[in-house]
Structure formats: C-alpha cells, structure tokens
Amino acid sequence: MADIIDGKAFAAGLREEVREGVTAFAAKAGRAPGLAVVLVGEDPASAVYVRSKHKACVTAGMESFEHHLPAETSEADLLALIGQLNADPAVDGILVQLPLPKHIDETKVIEAIDPDKDVDGFTTASAGRLATGQDGFVACTPLGCLMLLKDRLGDLSGKSAVIVGRSNIVGKPMAMLLLKESCTVTIAHSRTQDLAHVIGGADIVVAAVGRPEMVKGAWLKPGATVIDVGINRVPAAEEGKTKLVGDVAFDEAMEVAAAVTPVPGGVGPMTIACLLHNTLAAAKRREGIA
Numbered sequence: 101m102a103d104i105i106d107g108k109a110f111a112a113g114l115r116e117e118v119r120e121g122v123t124a125f126a127a128k129a130g131r132a133p134g135l136a137v138v139l140v141g142e143d144p145a146s147a148v149y150v151r152s153k154h155k156a157c158v159t160a161g162m163e164s165f166e167h168h169l170p171a172e173t174s175e176a177d178l179l180a181l182i183g184q185l186n187a188d189p190a191v192d193g194i195l196v197q198l199p200l201p202k203h204i205d206e207t208k209v210i211e212a213i214d215p216d217k218d219v220d221g222f223t224t225a226s227a228g229r230l231a232t233g234q235d236g237f238v239a240c241t242p243l244g245c246l247m248l249l250k251d252r253l254g255d256l257s258g259k260s261a262v263i264v265g266r267s268n269i270v271g272k273p274m275a276m277l278l279l280k281e282s283c284t285v286t287i288a289h290s291r292t293q294d295l296a297h298v299i300g301g302a303d304i305v306v307a308a309v310g311r312p313e314m315v316k317g318a319w320l321k322p323g324a325t326v327i328d329v330g331i332n333r334v335p336a337a338e339e340g341k342t343k344l345v346g347d348v349a350f351d352e353a354m355e356v357a358a359a360v361t362p363v364p365g366g367v368g369p370m371t372i373a374c375l376l377h378n379t380l381a382a383a384k385r386r387e388g389i390a
C-alpha cells in the first residue's frame with residue numbers, strides 16, 4: 101500500500117514558516133508584505149477563492165489589499181488599476197483572479213503586471229525567466245507540487261517524470277521545474293499515443309488534465325510517486341450528492357505506487373501556501389532583504 105502525501109499538513113507547515121518570515125521581514129522593513137488581489141465581477145467560485153486568499157494573507161500577518169470591481173469595469177480602468185498597484189510601494193504582489201469578464205483581454209491584463217510583483221507567475225516574463233533559469237516567480241500550483249516531490253524524494257536528479265497536461269499554468273511550468281531539477285521530463289497531452297505506456301516508465305507522474313480518475317493504477321510503474329493536480333466534481337454514491345476526485349484512480353494507484361497525493365487534501369492546499377511564499381519572497385527581493 102502506498103503512502104498518502106499529506107499536502108494539507110505540508111501546506112500548514114509552509115504557512116507557519118511564511119508567518120515567521122513575515123515577522124522577521126516586518127522587523128527589518130518596518131512594514132508587512134502586501135498582496136493586492138483584484139476581482140472583477142460576481143463569479144461565486146472566484147469570490148470564494150479571493151476570500152480564502154485574503155484570510156490566508158491576514159493569518160500570515162500580511163497586508164491584503166482587495167479590489168473588488170463591478171463586472172462592467174472597462175479594460176482601460178482595470179489596466180489603470182494594475183498600473184497603480186505596480187507603482188504602489190506597499191504592494192509586493194499582485195494577483196488578478198481569473199476568469200475575467202469576456203469583454204476584457206485577459207492576456208493584456210496579466211501582461212500589465214510588473215514581473216517583480218507577479219506572484220502568480222502567469223506573465224510571459226515569469227514563464228521566460230523560469231525557462232531560462234533566471235530568478236522569478238513560479239506559478240503556485242506547480243511550485244507546490246515540486247515542494248511535495250522534493251519533500252518526499254529529496255534529490256530528483258535523473259528521475260524520469262511524466263507530466264500529463266500542457267497548460268501554461270500547470271503542465272508547462274511543472275515541466276520546466278522538473279527539468280531544472282535534472283529530471284528526464286516527458287509532457288503528455290490529448291494527442292499523446294499510448295499514454296499507459298508513456299506513464300509506465302515514470303518514477304514521477306504529475307496528472308493535470310481535468311478528467312476524473314483517468315490515470316489508471318495499472319498504468320503506473322510500481323513504486324512511482326504520483327502527484328494528482330486534478331479537481332473534478334462527480335456524482336457521489338448517495339443520490340443527489342457530489343464529491344471531488346482527482347485525475348488519478350486513487351484506490352488503484354495506492355496498490356501500485358509508493359506515494360500518492362489525495363484529492364482533496366493533496367495539491368490543493370499547497371496553492372495558497374505557495375502564493376504566500378511567493379509574496380514574502382517578492383517583498384524581500386524588493387527591500388533587498390536576504
């Protein structure tokens with residue numbers, strides 16, 4: 101039976117570490133690190149995410165600047181706000197909650213964020229810095245996956261890693277991070293042929309697809325470490341109820357792998373913890389504090 105990788109516990113530890121780092125930062129800089137979160141419109145899921153980010157910030161001792169704008173906000177007004185936040189010395193990190201309303205060009209807005217405040221790691225500059233090995237911010241979800249992998253496996257050098265999914269926010273940065281750790285990296289996607297065979301050679305599998313329990317236990321190499329990024333809501337056994345499952349058939353994977361992240365309680369809690377980690381790092385960099 102595989103071990104369950106407890107992302108919830110790891111994230112709690114990371115948040116505590118950040119809280120201590122915030123106290124030390126404030127003693128030196130005379131201010132707390134600040135995160136600005138911009139929400140446009142009334143999407144209920146986005147509102148929940150923004151609330152939990154705000155709460156996590158405050159708990160960590162950071163300043164949280166919330167900008168909740170109406171759905172009809174123009175692109176120009178939103179870009180003007182980003183400009184103000186870029187210039188504001190109290191703001192170390194800027195996060196624009198996606199998706200934005202349809203009349204706003206998401207890419208244009210994200211690209212307007214100063215890369216030194218891009219704590220979500222979504223700008224082209226951040227992706228380029230990661231790809232070329234320069235200091236920058238890494239998207240929170242793949243960064244969280246890497247932390248869990250390093251905690252579990254230590255040195256990742258020479259390991260064979262398969263990432264299923266090639267999105268800009270998870271799959272691609274995950275591949276870059278594992279390449280930086282000297283893994284031999286394969287990126288699989290919807291056109292990959294014989295996925296079972298591709299996955300079968302991997303010491304590390306990261307599934308970021310968005311298809312419930314798609315990766316089967318029988319596909320895994322015995323002893324593999326499995327990171328399940330997927331969050332899928334499916335009908336539960338009890339009529340009318342739903343539950344969350346990942347992209348990996350968890351029970352099957354537990355029979356074959358050495359370690360597996362559960363859904364929920366695996367990668368999910370790491371994302372906000374890494375956002376706090378990135379915000380503290382941004383604040384330290386801006387103030388020249390090691």
Ligand code: NDP
Nearest residue numbers: 241265266267270289290308309310329330331367368371
């Ligand atoms: P995207 O939809 O942007 O990307 C999905 C990727 O999966 C694509 O590259 C797609 O390939 C690939 N894919 C789709 N079908 C198959 C298939 N049958 N075989 C192999 N590959 C396939 O998703 P995201 O990267 O944004 O998210 C992935 C999952 O992770 C989702 O469940 C999402 O909810 C979850 N997530 C969780 C987070 C967390 O905090 N834990 C944060 C972000 C995401 P192609 O490019 O060819 O279309």
